Amino acid sequence: MQTSDKFERIREKIKTFPAGPGVYFMKAAADKVLYVGKAANLRSRVASYFQPGSDVVASRGPKIVEMLNKVETVDYLQTETEVEAILTEARLIKDVHPPYNTVLVDDKTFPYMEITIADEFPGVYITRKPHPDSKLFGPFASAKDLRAVFTELQKIFKFRSCSLDISQSDPKRRFFRPCILYSIKQCTAPCAAKISRGDYKKIISDLVKFLQSKRSTVLRQFKKQMDDASAVFEYEKAAAFRDRIRLIERLDRRGTPEADVQPEVFAAEPAEALEELRVLMRGSRQIRIIEGIDIADISGSEAVGSLVKFIDGRPFKSGYRRFRIKTVHRIDDYAMIAEVVKRRYKYALAGEELWPDLILIDGGIGHLHAAQSALREIISNQSSIINLRLAAIAKRREEIYLKGSSRPLRLPRHSPALKLLQYVRDEAHRFAQHYHHILRTKKMLNEQ
Numbered sequence: 001m002q003t004s005d006k007f008e009r010i011r012e013k014i015k016t017f018p019a020g021p022g023v024y025f026m027k028a029a030a031d032k033v034l035y036v037g038k039a040a041n042l043r044s045r046v047a048s049y050f051q052p053g054s055d056v057v058a059s060r061g062p063k064i065v066e067m068l069n070k071v072e073t074v075d076y077l078q079t080e081t082e083v084e085a086i087l088t089e090a091r092l093i094k095d096v097h098p099p100y101n102t103v104l105v106d107d108k109t110f111p112y113m114e115i116t117i118a119d120e121f122p123g124v125y126i127t128r129k130p131h132p133d134s135k136l137f138g139p140f141a142s143a144k145d146l147r148a149v150f151t152e153l154q155k156i157f158k159f160r161s162c163s164l165d166i167s168q169s170d171p172k173r174r175f176f177r178p179c180i181l182y183s184i185k186q187c188t189a190p191c192a193a194k195i196s197r198g199d200y201k202k203i204i205s206d207l208v209k210f211l212q213s214k215r216s217t218v219l220r221q222f223k224k225q226m227d228d229a230s231a232v233f234e235y236e237k238a239a240a241f242r243d244r245i246r247l248i249e250r251l252d253r254r255g256t257p258e259a260d261v262q263p264e265v266f267a268a269e270p271a272e273a274l275e276e277l278r279v280l281m282r283g284s285r286q287i288r289i290i291e292g293i294d295i296a297d298i299s300g301s302e303a304v305g306s307l308v309k310f311i312d313g314r315p316f317k318s319g320y321r322r323f324r325i326k327t328v329h330r331i332d333d334y335a336m337i338a339e340v341v342k343r344r345y346k347y348a349l350a351g352e353e354l355w356p357d358l359i360l361i362d363g364g365i366g367h368l369h370a371a372q373s374a375l376r377e378i379i380s381n382q383s384s385i386i387n388l389r390l391a392a393i394a395k396r397r398e399e400i401y402l403k404g405s406s407r408p409l410r411l412p413r414h415s416p417a418l419k420l421l422q423y424v425r426d427e428a429h430r431f432a433q434h435y436h437h438i439l440r441t442k443k444m445l446n447e448q
Contacts, residue, residue, distance in 0.1 A: 007050050010074055014050065017043040021085045022078040023092060026100070028070045035067055035100040038089040040082050046074055067100040083253045086141045087260045095431060097317060109262045110139030110255075111146055113211070115204060120197060121166040121190040122204045124159045126150055129265060132413075137211050139262060140254045149247040154181070156218065157207045158188045166190055168197050215248055222248070261430045268419035270313025276417035277358070280409070281389050281402070287357040288312055290420075292428035293344075293371070294362035295325075295336045303328065305340035306432035309356070310424055320431060337367050338374035349378055361392040362425050365401045365408070368392035372403060393425050 017024075022042045026035040026049075039045030049056070049068060056065050079085045087110065093101050114125045115135040126146055130136055140146040154161065162179065178189035188195040188203065195203075210218065226241035277287050290310040297303035302324075309319030323343055328335045347353045361367045372390055390403040399408035400421065411418040 006072070007052075010071070011047065011050050013074060014043060014047045017046060017076055018078055019043050020078060021080075021082040022076050023085055023089050025075045025077075026067060026071045026098075027073050027075060029072050031073075033096050033098050034070060035098050036089055036092045036096065038082075038085040040085075042076050042078065046076070063100065083141045083255065087139065087255045091260070094317065095320070109265050110141065110260075111143045112136045112138035112140070112257070112265075113146065113150065115208065117204070117208075119166075120168050121160065121200055123163070124150075124154075124161055124204075124207070132419075135208060136257045138254045138257070139260055142250070142253060145247070145250040145253060149250055152244055152247050153207070153210075154186045157203050157210075158186060159203055159207060160187050160190055162191065164191050211251065215251065219245060219248060261426065264315060264423075264427075268313070268416040268423065270420070273416035273420035274313055276415065277420065280400075280411075280417060281358070281391075283389065285357065287389070289354065289356040290358045290360055290424055291319075291344075291356040292360045292362065292424035293337065293340055294425070294428035294432040295333050295340070296429075296432035297325070297331060297333075297336065303336055304432055305336060306428050307340065307344055308424065308428045308431055310420075310427075313420055315427060322431070333363065334366055334370035337361060337363070337370045341371045341374040342378055345375065346378060355388065358389045358391060360421060360424050360428075361390070362395075362428055363392050364394040364399070365392065365406065368401045368403065391421070393421050395425075398422065 019041050021040050022038075024037050024039060024042055024046045025033050026037075028034050037045070048054075049060075049064075056068065077088065079088055090110070093103075109128050111126055111128050112130050113136070114127045114130040115137075116122045116125075116131065116133075117135045118133040126143070138146075150161075153159075160166075161181075166173070173191065173193040176192040178187070178192040178194065181187035182189040182192070182194065188200060190197075190200050222241050222245045226238045226245065229235070229238035229241060274287050278285070281287065288311060292308045292310070294306050295303065296306070305323040305325060307319075307321040307323070309316045311319075321344065323340050325336050325339060327339050341359075345355070348355045359371065361371050368390060371392075375388065375390075388403075392401040393399070394401070394408070397408075397410070398413070398418065399410055400418075401408050
């Protein structure tokens with residue numbers, strides 16, 4: 001097919017795209033994803049690539065022209081908001097690794113607003129590496145907007161943003177000299193005992209409620225102050241309140257920690273975690289390669305399996321795999337786990353890929369036994385499976401089941417080994433669920 005005919009066919013398809021926000025896909029033959037992008041208006045944005053007579057080299061560069069020559073079709077995934085489109089684009093680029101995306105391909109993450117509610121005097125911070133016990137808001141689509149609104153929130157609530165370790169029982173607090181934020185009335189200075197623990201907790205409680213609510217009371221107050229200033233011709237003051245209103249409204253330009261998971265944010269220190277894992281597995285060999293397996297199926301429809309690979313405690317995205325379940329036609333997680341295990345490790349058995357040092361299954365002891373039985377089926381030499389290290393981690397109580405033991409292992413919640421296993425498990429779960437969502441919405445990505 002000539003390029004002009006191909007582009008005309010693509011332009012006709014684009015006319016069916018919605019005019020709302022979402023993520024779009026440039027795809028080559030066999031539905032291979034070449035590029036992932038976001039748009040506030042999908043129809044307009046995607047159409048801009050294929051305008052007849054436009055100079056794409058001048059406007060977008062030779063690399064995009066090269067990509068467009070390979071494009072056979074385009075597709076989209078509609079989102080409810082532009083913020084959701086931004087976060088979805090970033091996650092898909094990290095998962096799919098399209099060859100023509102040059103940004104968002106590294107491990108950079110979106111920031112959170114973190115409230116350390118476990119502390120006696122909780123601090124409030126902007127961070128890309130939050131603590132697991134903190135209250136989190138985000139991830140935020142724009143770090144710049146978050147920093148600006150953070151300043152306004154500190155003026156309103158006067159919370160602390162320092163890294164001091166403050167204790168109610170410390171008698172020296174009353175002699176401590178607070179920082180300048182106390183002098184300009186942007187902090188209540190719990191460091192210097194200028195506020196009681198109870199009153200400070202009330203501030204933090206009000207802040208949490210504010211962030212979780214529609215914030216209508218504060219916005220109405222600012223709106224009234226803006227109108228009052230404008231009525232007496234104090235336009236600079238009115239503009240300042242207008243800007244505050246816009247900043248507060250930008251608090252909604254965020255996802256949620258549950259829906260927009262960034263597992264890489266909560267990684268443990270790799271060396272410490274891997275050494276603890278080696279001891280737990282009672283082995284002399286170091287654990288370097290971990291592969292995590294999970295299943296996603298909703299009402300038995302479009303069931304898929306995922307496999308994620310970690311090397312030296314870090315995700316190795318090129319080793320991620322997706323499997324559309326082919327042999328199981330009912331809701332049976334054990335059978336699906338067995339299918340993924342057989343399909344994945346037949347290559348290792350043939351000497352085409354390395355065996356991992358640890359196989360981690362998302363689930364309980366039944367899931368672990370299913371994986372172990374599947375390995376026995378494909379490995380004729382029974383002694384070979386003895387050296388394979390298998391484990392499963394169950395979400396409900398974060399219990400760890402090891403091959404050869406019927407009793408679960410419970411590690412302290414701050415254990416580096418537990419954090420690493422949770423990271424692998426959560427990444428496998430997210431990867432499976434994400435692919436499952438895409439399969440159910442549109443047939444867009446390549447089947448493994």
